[in-house]
Amino acid sequence: MTRPTRRSLLVAPALLPGLAAAQGFPARPITWVVPFAAGGITDTSARILAQRMSQSLNQPVVVENRPGAGGTLGAEVVARSAADGYTMLYGSQGPMAAAPAMFPNLRYDPQRDLAPVHGIGASPHLIVTPPSRPWRTLIELVAAARARPEGLTYGSVGVGTSPHLAAETLQQATGVRMVHAPYSNGTQGLNDVIGGRLDAMWDYPLTSLPHVREGRLRALAVTDTQRVALAREVPTVAEAGLPGAELVPWAGLFVPAGTPPDVIGRLAVALREAMDDPKVQEFFNGTATVLWPTVGTEQLRAFLIEEVPRIAGLIVRSGARAG
Incomplete structure (x- = not known):
């Protein structure tokens, strides 16, 4: 996986201008759409983070599972939602990078219709x-x-x-x-x-x-x-004799495009605070996930500029398609 650069991981993102304007947000519960079935690592991870984000935001962050079509059904729900910060997406390689090359009739454009909030982390298979x-x-x-x-x-x-x-x-x-x-x-x-x-x-x-x-x-x-x-006893694919066969899944938080920057900033702060929680860190360490506490909005946006064409090329070469 082409990860965010070392510099982007070490330099914490500055708070977005106008953050003070988000003091009235949120005024009601927030829905966090997980585009996969309940019970898996994505769902479990979202629920751990949502519980801690609820404390920071003083409003419930409610996880809603919308599985189907490789995560694109849930992503479409968020892409078509109001750009007000009250509907978020647990985005990953599939719906955010592979979908445009995989689904010929995709009804959303990840880069046009969804805005990055903050990176979550990466975990190998x-x-x-x-x-x-x-x-x-x-x-x-x-x-x-x-x-x-x-x-x-x-x-x-x-x-x-x-x-x-x-x-x-x-x-x-x-x-x-x-x-x-x-x-x-x-x-x-x-x-x-x-x-x-x-x-x-x-x-x-x-x-x-x-x-x-x-x-x-x-x-x-x-x-x-x-x-x-x-x-530690399990070798990497390179150690097993196949260098070049590496791929590490990643995840990030996204909202509908057009969401006010100050609202995005408020959500980013809440997610970073969640990742700083020792109990949250303990959970993710137990899933072999490396958290991205310093991959903010702009770092995640820059990462996607490289990641989307890389994954698209992988899909094109494979010839894989979905209906």
């Missing part, structure tokens, strides 16, 4: 497989896929989502092809890997590591340039 399969390393999995073109299967939480993009990254780095099985939520996919009905899955450490620890899954690699603190 684990590549997991059933222990019953003969491959014990990532190289052996790739060799098996090469020997059986489009014969092996892998699961993700939907077309254009970060697990799908991570799998595509590995396939493009190696030239192998596997059959993609998209699921409406990660739990269903993990159950099928555990049951041997799928050959592999790209999943978050939060949900897959407990099964690895109990022997129901085998972890082959992590999709980052560094190992996950929670599973």
Whole structure:
């Protein structure tokens, strides 16, 4: 993943001008749309942050799940909402970067219709497989896929989502092809890997590591340039023999374009205060997520300028499309 520069991570963003004008905001509850099903890492992360943001804003921040179409249904809801700060989006690579290249009839433009508020963080995937399969390393999995073109299967939480993009990254780095099985939520996919009905899955450490620890899954690699603190024994994809197959999912907070800058600033402050909370940090450390407390509005905007074409190129090369 092309991450925000070291300088942008070390220099805290200045508060936006006119912040004092937001003193009357919010005057009622705020809806935080999570474009994926309840129970996954995105939903859980949003709820942890929302609870702490509610304290800073003195108003409830209510998480509303709007899953479907790789996160684009929820993103569209926010894009079409009033630009007043009362509807927010938990945005990620899928609906914010992959969607324009993936969905030919997309009814929103992420860069035109949604405005960045603040970065949230980044968390790699684990590549997991059933222990019953003969491959014990990532190289052996790739060799098996090469020997059986489009014969092996892998699961993700939907077309254009970060697990799908991570799998595509590995396939493009190696030239192998596997059959993609998209699921409406990660739990269903993990159950099928555990049951041997799928050959592999790209999943978050939060949900897959407990099964690895109990022997129901085998972890082959992590999709980052560094190992996950929670599973130091699992090699990176480069250490496993496949440099160039890295992809780290990221997340950020977005609102409808046209939202007043002072309101965006108020939300950004609340999110930063949430990320400074030791209990919030403890939770995210337990999910192998690196928080982005200094990736403010402008840093996130600059990051997207590089990230969107990078992900679009990945989609175009894969030939993937959605209806």
